[in-house]
Amino acid sequence: MIRFEQVSKVYAGGFQALNKVDFAVAPGEMAFLTGHSGAGKSTLLKLITAIEKPTTGRVQVLGHDVGRLARSKVPFLRRQIGIIFQDHNLLMDRTVRENVSLPLLIEGYRGREIDKRVGAALELVGLGDKLGYLPEHLSGGEQQRVGIARAIVSKPKLLLADEPTGNLDPKLSLEIMRLFETLNRTGTSVLIATHDLGLIARMRYRTLTLRDGRMISEEFQGVAS
């Protein structure tokens, strides 16, 4: 599903954000990615989604060699990956239905098929009755769940989340994590970048830990850095 082999990333300007990183996430697996601020978590996610390319080493995602992927093939890769952001990036002047429909419209779906899929995704996140709401009329946790519905509506094989619970209280954070578990049980691979070590400890999944761009731990949970 994801395989990094000796991956380094040096940004223009010379800063080395990742240093010979090796790890793999198997199909159907759920794992956490943690590390201090600036450790390289977002950079690692950007390599998976081909926003950035590795300076050296090999990044394989869903059978593609990301470093060698032609620019024209990048949208095809991205369509197979659902991405969830901390600040959810919802369009605030569009309804819940319109926000969640967006990836399907881009893919060329129309009418009834969109309604069916959007309805199913919103049911799954517990917002089946909020289709016509604007995001500003929803709570923070509900907005985050709309972002998750938008990420899963096109049934991606891989779900990436960058600090998905950063703005939420512990109870809501746990609810969001349980939602990821539900999605994982349907066969979606899930990789969650988070600072929230308490949450990681409660969930008991494999934890990948970065420190200063190096992968220092593959298994040990609760490494504070």
Ligand SMILES: Nc1ncnc2c1ncn2[C@@H]1O[C@H](COP(=O)(O)OP(=O)(O)OP(=O)(O)O)[C@@H](O)[C@H]1O
């Ligand atoms: N486009 C860029 N150009 C130059 N340096 C960058 C760029 N993007 C990130 N960096 C640097 O690379 C390092 C790693 O950044 P990254 O965003 O991957 O960290 P992070 O672990 O996600 O941090 P946080 O938890 O604070 O989001 C940082 O020192 C950052 O300043």
